[in-house]
Amino acid sequence: MFQALPMFHRQGKSAYKKDLTNVRLLCNALGNPENNFRSIHIAGTNGKGSVSHMLSAVLQKHGYKTGLYISPHYIDYRERIKVNGEYISKNYVRHFIEKNRSLLDEIQPSFFEMTVALAFHYFSDQGVDLAVIETGLGGRLDSTNILHPILSIITNISWDHADMLGDSFEKIAIEKAGIIKNHTPALIGRIQNETLPVFQKNAAEKHAPLFTAEQLIPSFHCDQGPLGLAKVQYNAPMGSGEFQPGLTGIYQEENIRTALAACALLQQACKLPLKSSSIHEALSQVVTLTRIMGRWQILQNQPLLICESAHNEDGIAHLMRQIENIPFLQLHLVCGFVKDKDLARILNQFPKHARYYFVQAKIPRAMPAQELLELAKTYQLFGKANVSVKRGLSQALRNANPEDLILVSGSIFVVGEVLEKYSHLKN
Secondary structure, eight states: OTTTSOOHHHHOGGGOOOOSHHHHHHHHHTTOGGGSSEEEEEEOSSSHHHHHHHHHHHHHHTTOOEEEEOOOOSSOGGGGEEETTEEOOHHHHHHHHHHTHHHHHHHOOOHHHHHHHHHHHHHHHHTOSEEEEEOSSOSTTOGGGGOOOSEEEEOOOOSSSHHHHOSSHHHHHHHHGGGOOTTOOEEESSOOTTTHHHHHHHHHHTTOOEEEHHHHSOEEEEEEETTEEEEEEEEETTEEEEEOOSOOOTTHHHHHHHHHHHHHHHHHTSOOOOOHHHHHHHHHSHHHHHOOOSSSEEEETTTEEEEOOOOSHHHHHHHHHHHTTSOOSOEEEEEOOBTTSOOHHHHTTSOTTSEEEEOOOSSTTBOOHHHHHHHHHTTTOOEEEOSSHHHHHHHHHHHOOTTOEEEEESOHHHHHHHHHHTGGGOO
16 A cells, blocks of 8 residues: 555655545445544644544543544554544455455555545444544645534644645635535634634635634633643633643643634534533543654653654744753754755754754655755754664764753654654553
8 A cells, every 4th residue: 555555745745636536436436434424624734633632532531432533644554543542453454455456446546545535434334423534734625625524623824835735824724724614613723814814704605603712712721841731721601620631742732722612612513412521531631542642742751852743833833932941951853854845944943052863764755864964054053964763863862961852853754763663652
């Protein structure tokens, strides 16, 4: 499957298909499995994966058989398709491909299109009550957008994939707004002056009730500890409460508020009976309930080793703010990027005092470490190029003192290779 099908996250733009034809043909041939379960559809530049996992945890905690579709994966392809936190079985994937080989040969879908069809087929077969579906890229022409969800969520808009989605926030917002459906409530996670009018216009044309997280959760506060979020407190029409979040990156503050707002809409507009106590427990236990990884994930202490899959301007900005709160002697930054990424908005945010280990992930799309090193020099970022992620991490661990901080970031593929080394720590 990896070898035969065009895969965006390995090959880049050449593997992306801006069209819903293939996925519709696939799902029609499979009996339209996407119509056999209720769904929540989530798009956005950042945060959509975290919000997807949080809502999956909430639904699981309330006893719903819950499907979760996300992309990409860190270690195991089956991370993309889960039911109640359990990966799809290898046998199911193998049988699906063998049974539908002639169909796949005829339609010649991309890797992503085939995976979406597989996920919908699996959720239908498993009889899930609800499925939380994360878009892959954009929204309007994303393969997941054949759904008719009970709720659409757009987390935020930032710079990423501008070559495919548009060269302004407004153009990117138009693509994301494509998941808003007729007469279906839609939730906006972040109010942005450039994008809110786009969402309001789209929702009005589709007679879709539009809400914002601030509107639904007007009073919201997060206490911070030295390693991230420590306590969430909120007061809203649906109730009030406080809890310790399971995802502690400071950027999760916005995502947690969005997830709580989504719960309010699921209660009010979709008539799902949700309990505040169970919502709080779910958001505290999201890591164990859904097996989410790669988000401000602490892998060891002395030296402190943290993985964070921030990979664009907005994500890196939050990451840099977070490390300002951590006491350490020296920062060691293991980073690598894909070669089609515009790094100007990213590298100019990296601290000049850090010691850098530039690496290249094991994918064709990865930027060569030496090329990244030379580019980084123009931003006064200095270090060494390493032949592999494993080598860069080993060098950082060897050089770091117990009081130092080692941060792994820049690309989900770099983070994935480090997580694989520490896979025994996965929940």
